[in-house]
Every structure is written in structure tokens, then in C-alpha cells.
Amino acid sequence: MRPVPSLQVKRIDSHRWRVERTGRMRTHGLIFADAELMHDLEGDQCIQQVVNVAHLPGIVGPSIAMPDIHWGYGFPIGGVAAFDETDGVVSPGGVGYDINCGVRLLSTPLTIGELRPKLSLLADDLYRNIPSGVGSSRSDLKLSRTELDRVLERGAEWAVDQGFGTAEDLECIEAGGRLDSDPDCVSNRAKERGRNQVGTVGSGNHFVEVGYVDEVYQSDAAARLGLSPGSVTVFIHSGSRGLGYQVCDDYLDTMVQAAAKYDIELPDKQLCCAPLSSKEARMYLGAMNAAANYAFANRQLMSHYARRSIATVFSPHIAGQTELVYDVAHNIAKFETHLIEGRPRRVCVHRKGATRAFPPGHSELTERYRDIGQPVLIPGDMGRYSFVLTGTEGAYSETFGSTCHGAGRRMSRHHAKKVARPRNVRKELERQGILIRAASRRTVDEEIPEAYKDVAKVVNVVNGAGIGRKVARLRPVAVVKG
Amino acid sequence: MPVTEQEAAARNRSRIVTYRFLPHTADVIVEIEATSLANVFREATSVVSHLVAGDTNVDATESRAVSLTAQAADELLLRFIRELLTQFQLETFVPGKLEIEQVDQMLLEGAVLGEPFDESKHDPQPEVKAATRHGLSVEETTAGWRAVLVLDL
Numbered sequence: 001m002r003p004v005p006s007l008q009v010k011r012i013d014s015h016r017w018r019v020e021r022t023g024r025m026r027t028h029g030l031i032f033a034d035a036e037l038m039h040d041l042e043g044d045q046c047i048q049q050v051v052n053v054a055h056l057p058g059i060v061g062p063s064i065a066m067p068d069i070h071w072g073y074g075f076p077i078g079g080v081a082a083f084d085e086t087d088g089v090v091s092p093g094g095v096g097y098d099i100n101c102g103v104r105l106l107s108t109p110l111t112i113g114e115l116r117p118k119l120s121l122l123a124d125d126l127y128r129n130i131p132s133g134v135g136s137s138r139s140d141l142k143l144s145r146t147e148l149d150r151v152l153e154r155g156a157e158w159a160v161d162q163g164f165g166t167a168e169d170l171e172c173i174e175a176g177g178r179l180d181s182d183p184d185c186v187s188n189r190a191k192e193r194g195r196n197q198v199g200t201v202g203s204g205n206h207f208v209e210v211g212y213v214d215e216v217y218q219s220d221a222a223a224r225l226g227l228s229p230g231s232v233t234v235f236i237h238s239g240s241r242g243l244g245y246q247v248c249d250d251y252l253d254t255m256v257q258a259a260a261k262y263d264i265e266l267p268d269k270q271l272c273c274a275p276l277s278s279k280e281a282r283m284y285l286g287a288m289n290a291a292a293n294y295a296f297a298n299r300q301l302m303s304h305y306a307r308r309s310i311a312t313v314f315s316p317h318i319a320g321q322t323e324l325v326y327d328v329a330h331n332i333a334k335f336e337t338h339l340i341e342g343r344p345r346r347v348c349v350h351r352k353g354a355t356r357a358f359p360p361g362h363s364e365l366t367e368r369y370r371d372i373g374q375p376v377l378i379p380g381d382m383g384r385y386s387f388v389l390t391g392t393e394g395a396y397s398e399t400f401g402s403t404c405h406g407a408g409r410r411m412s413r414h415h416a417k418k419v420a421r422p423r424n425v426r427k428e429l430e431r432q433g434i435l436i437r438a439a440s441r442r443t444v445d446e447e448i449p450e451a452y453k454d455v456a457k458v459v460n461v462v463n464g465a466g467i468g469r470k471v472a473r474l475r476p477v478a479v480v481k482g
Numbered sequence: 483m484p485v486t487e488q489e490a491a492a493r494n495r496s497r498i499v500t501y502r503f504l505p506h507t508a509d510v511i512v513e514i515e516a517t518s519l520a521n522v523f524r525e526a527t528s529v530v531s532h533l534v535a536g537d538t539n540v541d542a543t544e545s546r547a548v549s550l551t552a553q554a555a556d557e558l559l560l561r562f563i564r565e566l567l568t569q570f571q572l573e574t575f576v577p578g579k580l581e582i583e584q585v586d587q588m589l590l591e592g593a594v595l596g597e598p599f600d601e602s603k604h605d606p607q608p609e610v611k612a613a614t615r616h617g618l619s620v621e622e623t624t625a626g627w628r629a630v631l632v633l634d635l
Contacts (some may be wrong), residue, residue, distance in 0.1 A: 044507050071507045073616030073632050097611040097634050133606060193571060203609040204635055242571050245611045249564060252615065270616040409508045413608075413635065440606040442536075482609065 007047055011035075015465035019047065019063075024265070025054040030062035032404075032465050037067050037457060040410050049076040052267040056081070058088025058276070060340060060347050064399055066354050067461040068408030068453065072096070074270030077353035080402045083276065085335065085346040089264065090281045091273035092255055092288070094350035096331040097248040099288055100295035101206075101239030103377045104173075104327035105388065106303060107226035108233065108310065109318060112212040115232050115477070118313050119210070123435045123478040125309040126208055130302055132201035132482040133439030141301075142196040149191075151198060152183035155293030156327075159300035165324075169300065171366045173327040174356060177296040179334075182286025186243070187250050190287075194243025194294055199301035201238050203443055203482025205406075208306060209235040209379070210478040211386065217470040221372045221390055225325050227472045234306050234322070235386060235474070237379055239331065240295040247291045251284040276348055285333070292332060299327055325388070326375035330355045330405035338400050349400045357391035357403040357468055376468055378459055380407045382436070382479045383429055383449030387459045387470060394466030403468040407455035413446040420445035429479075438481040447481065501525050510610075510633045511617070517626040519555065520585050523562060526629070527580040527594060530566040533633070536605030540578030542595035548580070555587035555620040559629055562590060563613040574599040587620075608635055 008020035009031075017038060019029030029050040031038070041047055046069050053075055054063035060082045069078035074093030083089055115122070131138055143151065151158050156177025159165055170176050201208060211233050216222045227233070240247075258274035258281075259266055266272060274280035303324060311319035333350045340347075358365055360373040369375060373390035380386045395401050411419070425444050426436045438444045462468035504511040512529050516522045531540055546569060552558035569575040576599050582592040599606075611634040620629040 046507075071509075073509065073614040073634060077508060093616075189568065193568070204611075246568070249612055256615070268616060269618065270614055272615070412505045412507055413510065414503055414505065440608065442605070443608050446608060 007051060009047065015461050019050055021054070025051060026057070027054050027059050028062050029054055029065065031065040031069065032461055032467065033067045033069070034457070034461055037453065037461065040453065041069065044071040046071040046076040049074070050079065052271060053079060053081050053094070055265070055267050056083070056089055056091065056271060056273060057264060058084040060084050060088065060345070061400065064402070066404040067458045068353065068404045068406050070408045072352065074268055075350065075352045078404065078408060079352045080350065080354045080399055082338065082347040082349045082400045085276055085348065088276050088348060089273035090276055090284060090333055090348055091271055091350065092248050092251045092284060093270045093272065094352050095248070095288060095333050096352050097245045098239035098331055099244035099247060100292035100329045101331040102295060102299065102327060102329040103235065103237045103379055104299050104303065105325040105377050106234040106306060106322050107231060107325050109321040110232040110314065111230045112232060112477070113230070115212070119478055120435060122210060122309060122313045123437050123480065125312055126210070126306060127437035127480050129305040129309050130199070130201055130208055130480065132480055133203050136200040136202060136482065137196040138199050141199055143198065145191065148195055149183040151297045152186060152290035152293055153181055154178055155296035156300040159297045159304070164301050164304035169303070169324045171368065172324045173296060174329055177300065177327065179289035179292050181289035181293050183290050185283045185287035186247060186290050190243050190246035190250060193246050194241060197241040197243070198294065198298050199305065200241065200298070201302070201480065201482055202241055203439070205447060206238045206482055207382065208302065208480040209382070209476050211235060211474040211476045213472050214385070214475040215473040217472065221471045224369070224372055225375055225388065225471065226323055227325070227388060233474055235377070235379060236299055236302050236306065238295070238298055238302065240291040241298065243294050244291040247287045251287060254280050254284065288333065292329065295329070296327070326377060328355050328377055336401065339397070347400070349402070351402055353405045354402045355405045356401055357389070357395040358401045359391050359393045359396045373469070376403055378404060378406060378455060380455030381449040381452040382447060382476055382481070383432065383434060385455065386474045386476070387455065388472045388474065389459065389462070389468040389470055392466055392469050395468060399467050403462045404458050407452035407458055409451060410453045411451040416448050416451035417442065417445045419450070420448050434476050435478040436481065437478070440482070443481050501529050506632065509635050512631055512633065514629040515626065519587065519627055520582050522559065522620065522627050522629050523582065523585060523590060524580045526559060526563055527566065527577045530563060531577050533610050534570045534607055535576045535599060536607055538604050540576050541597045542578055543597040544575065544595070546575060546594045548590060548592050548594055550590045552588055556618045558588060558590055559620050559631065560613050560615065560618060563631070566594065567610055567613065576604060610635055
């Protein structure tokens with residue numbers, strides 16, 4: 001690891017910190033955190049990573065970190081950076097291996113009281129219906145190469161055409177669940193890794209979680225989202241699986257060479273990148289969008305299987321009334337137009353562990369949510385709660401329309417396992433009324449609630465800073481993990 | 483049969499090589515110290531075995547040829563670990579042992595011996611997404627060789 005030089009970090013207000021521009025930084029850093037969250041960052045390299053991102057060519061505005069920032073590789077997790085269309089760059093390290101890792105939320109007409117007697121049955125059925133764990137695959141859905149290319153081209157649209165959902169679902173997915181992609185830019189190995197994993201959770205921090213609305217902060221917005229107090233929800237967190245990891249690996253190799261070719265000086269090799277105008281960047285964006293489409297299709301299929309479980313345990317009628325609230329990406333790079341110094345400018349916004357949070361009235365939002373702003377889904381740990389927010393003007397003007405993406409880890413996996421070893425975490429959670437279905441005890445141990453920051457503290461910072469607006473809080477009652 | 487910590491330590495001593503996992507908030511940092519570059523790659527095989535199947539015995543029932551080239555030793559190690567991770571994800575192949583025919587800082591040729599993941603004896607682990615270049619290094623030291631890499635989980 002590179003030694004961390006002394007960083008000049010100054011507090012701006014109760015929710016913002018500025019990392020001064022020094023050395024070859026092209027801009028300053030801007031970290032959203034309160035004093036306690038800032039204290040948690042001591043001892044790892046995530047602030048240095050904010051600094052490193054500020055070295056990249058064509059960066060517009062500050063190198064931004066959200067309050068759930070933690071140490072990643074290259075970019076910090078929780079990092080946002082925008083690059084000028086003409087002289088900026090795209091970096092696969094600014095998106096991450098799990099391209100379009102994201103979350104979606106379903107609302108059901110069930111109340112928590114109606115769910116409780118059948119909760120165990122529902123948890124079991126979800127665990128059976130949605131494969132989880134390392135390398136999990138679907139024996140009932142191995143795609144031909146031709147069909148996989150259609151997934152890569154059409155994303156969630158493909159899934160809906162196959163009967164896995166409804167046209168209404170597509171309205172409630174970021175970008176309609178389909179980005180402009182080029183499947184020919186995806187390697188054969190990546191395609192091989194993706195053929196039978198669509199419709200699977202994976203492992204690590206990915207999950208399918210049944211919960212309920214336990215607190216509402218904005219009743220009008222909550223009602224519009226179908227989130228009434230006590231109503232049951234299903235939260236899904238997954239991404240592009242092995243296909244996305246391979247696309248990232250393939251293009252990191254390309255970008256290492258491209259950085260040398262275009263004479264781009266890198267403070268960390270994992271930040272390797274290419275000018276947005278280059279052939280290498282166009283190919284990466286074509287492949288990245290294809291992987292993003294795969295992830296949209298993956299979450300669409302998982303929703304289908306979740307609805308199937310609801311139909312089995314309750315009724316097809318209840319499943320039919322289970323609606324998609326929203327689906328957002330939190331590992332992505334996208335061209336967007338933002339007002340910069342009063343002028344509209346097209347930039348490539350990298351969000352690595354950060355969520356788009358467009359304000360009310362934005363033209364990219366579906367008509368049904370245009371007056372309340374984009375729904376923003378912030379999962380917490382499996383023992384406490386998650387939040388639903390909406391996007392704000394503050395986010396649009398200060399963070400390129402971005403906000404946090406989750407709780408953020410505060411404990412290493414090794415430490416979490418050590419803490420969990422003498423305990424039975426599954427039983428502890430059961431005593432709190434939360435059922436766990438998991439492929440591996442190690443995953444459960446590594447994901448113990450205290451391994452994460454309190455997501456409420458993270459959300460309070462974004463709410464206080466005005467880069468997100470709290471709408472509702474959800475409590476988990478059953479979690480399917482890898 | 484699970485391998486005890488003492489057995490694992492004894493196995494390490496007999497190879498005169500070691501690896502350890504260093505603290506990282508979200509991912510895994512691996513440090514390998516070895517008497518030779520060949521042993522760095524042998525130890526990397528054990529690292530991947532541990533990360534995909536836990537501390538369990540891996541029988542050599544199958545073999546996978548390895549033939550990799552790179553511009554430098556750190557890139558060669560990265561490619562080798564990627565290859566092992568991909569073989570696990572595509573074919574559930576758990577690596578157990580590396581037999582080396584030829585190795586230098588730009589070339590690795592040989593075979594990985596191992597077996598398909600077996601739920602009855604192996605311990606499922608959280609998915610390793612990739613080996614990264616963040617902080618990647620393979621260096622010759624006065625005591626032998628030292629390698630560091632970060633794996634994304």
C-alpha cells in the first residue's frame with residue numbers, strides 16, 4: 001500500500017468536509033459526513049482515495065464522497081466524480097466489478113399482521129425460488145448465446161417480453177431498465193460466466209429481504225410510492241454477477257494500456273482510464289452498459305420469482321398487486337447533463353457505491369414520480385432498518401444528482417467473523433423476529449449488523465445536507481443471503 | 483476433513499512459505515512471503531483454495547493446464563489468481579496444488595491440481611468478485627519474495 005500523506009481536511013459545516021487541493025490534484029475533495037462518521041474513516045485509506053480521484057484528467061467539480069464512504073480499490077466506495085465529455089476520462093475502477101449493482105423495492109398489499117403467520121413459509125419459498133450463494137445458477141434458465149445477447153441489448157425489457165413482469169415495471173426502473181449497449185464489446189468469457197446466472201442473488205452483501213414500513217416521514221410521497229405504515233415490502237439487492245466482474249477485469253487490462261498510450265499519470269493503477277473520446281472508452285461504455293442491462297434483467301427476474309413465492313404462499317391475486325416501487329443502480333457511469341457554473345454541460349458521472357437522486361421535475365423521471373422526485377433506496381444491515389428517500393434540488397446542484405447507497409462497512413470481514421464466531425447470529429436475529437435463510441454461515445457472520453455503520457446516521461447526514469429527503473423507514477423480517 | 487490451524491501452520495512451515503490476510507474494511511488484503519517466486523505462486527494457489535473452499539483438504543482428482551505471460555511479476559500473479567477464480571466460478575474447480583514446469587517474472591507454465599467443489603467436504607465461502615491492481619506488488623526481498631494484493635469481495 002502507498003503511504004498516506006498528511007491530508008488537509010477542513011470542516012465546512014455539520015455535514016460537509018473539504019479536502020484541500022494539494023500537489024497534482026486537479027480539484028478539491030468534498031466529503032459528506034458528521035463528526036462521528038468522519039471519525040470512523042480514520043485508519044483506512046478512503047480519504048486518500050478521494051484525493052486520488054481528484055488527480056484524474058477532466059474532472060468537473062469536486063471529487064465527492066458520500067457519508068457511507070469506505071475503503072475500496074481505486075475509487076472509494078461511496079465516491080462520485082463527473083468528467084467532461086470532451087477532455088475527461090472513463091475509469092472502470094470508478095464503476096467497480098459489480099457493474100449496475102443496485103437495489104429494487106416491491107410494495108405488497110399485505111400488512112405485517114397478515115404476513116407473520118406465513119413468514120417462515122415465505123422465507124423458505126423465496127430461498128428455494130431465488131438461488132443464492134457463490135456461483136449460484138439457475139438450472140431452469142440457461143440462455144443461448146443469441147438470447148444472452150438480447151439480454152445484454154435490452155435489459156429488463158427482455159425480461160418483461162419473456163413474461164417476467166409487466167410493462168408498468170419498466171416505468172419504475174432507472175433508465176427504463178435499458179441502456180444503450182454494444183454486446184459485441186463483451187468478451188466470450190464474460191458471456192460464458194453470465195449464461196446461467198440471470199435471476200440469482202449471488203453472495204456477500206447481496207440479499208432478498210422481506211420487511212415492512214415502520215415509520216413514515218413524508219406521508220404524501222410515501223402514499224404515492226405505495227408505502228403505507230405496516231405494509232409489507234420486498235427489497236432486492238444484486239448486480240451483474242460474474243458477467244459484470246469479467247467485463248470489468250477485461251477493460252481494466254485495456255485501460256492500463258490506454259492510460260500509458262494517452263500519457264495519463266495515475267496515483268493508483270486501479271484508477272486506469274481512457275479519454276472519453278477514445279475507442280477504448282467507447283468500447284468499455286458499450287460493454288459496461290451491456291452488463292448494466294444484464295443486472296436490470298437479473299433484478300427483474302428476481303422480482304418475478306419473488307412474486308411467484310407470494311402467489312404460492314398467499315395468492316396469485318396478492319402477487320398481482322405486488323408492484324415495483326423503483327429500481328436504482330449504485331455502481332455505474334452515465335452521461336448526464338448538469339448545470340455547471342450556470343451552464344448546461346454534458347458529463348460522465350461515475351457513481352461507485354452512490355445512488356442517482358434526481359429532483360422533482362427532472363425530465364428523465366417517470367411521469368408517476370415527476371412531482372415527488374426520484375425514489376432513492378438505501379438498504380441498511382440485516383438487523384436494523386432500511387430507508388426510502390427521494391431526490392432533491394440540493395443533490396442536483398451539489399453532487400451531480402447523487403446521494404448515498406447504504407450503510408457502509410465499519411468492520412472488516414475478518415473482524416466481523418471473529419466477533420460472530422462464539423455467537424449464533426441466526427438465532428439472535430430470529431429472537432428479534434428476523435428469519436435468516438443463507439447458503440453459508442460465514443456470509444451471515446461477515447454480515448452481522450454491527451459490521452455496518454448505522455444507516456440512520458448516514459441517511460440523517462444526506463437528509464440534513466439536503467442531498468436526499470427521507471420518506472419512510474423499513475424493518476426487515478426475513479432475509480435471504482448467499 | 484477440515485484441516486486444523488496447527489495442521490495448516492505445519493503445512494506452511496514445511497513449505498517454508500506463508501500467507502496472511504491483513505485488515506481491510508470491505509475487501510481482503512493478502513500478503514504472501516515466500517523463499518522463491520515459484521513459491522509465491524504455489525502459495526497463491528493455497529490462498530484461492532482457502533477463499534473458495536475454506537480450510538479443507540482438496541484432493542488432486544483433476545488437472546488444469548496453466549500457461550500465462552505478462553510484462554511483470556505483479557501482472558503475472560494477478561492473471562494467475564484471476565484464472566483460478568474464473569475456473570472456480572465456471573466449473574466449480576477448487577485448486578489444491580500448483581505443479582510448476584517453468585516460472586519467471588513474465589511466464590508461468592504448469593498445471594493446477596484440484597477437484598470440483600464438494601458440498602459434503604468443502605466449506606462454502608462468500609464470493610470473491612475479482613483480484614484488483616490496488617496496492618498490487620510482487621517484490622524480491624532480502625529474505626526471498628513478498629507479494630501483496632487486494633481481492634474484491
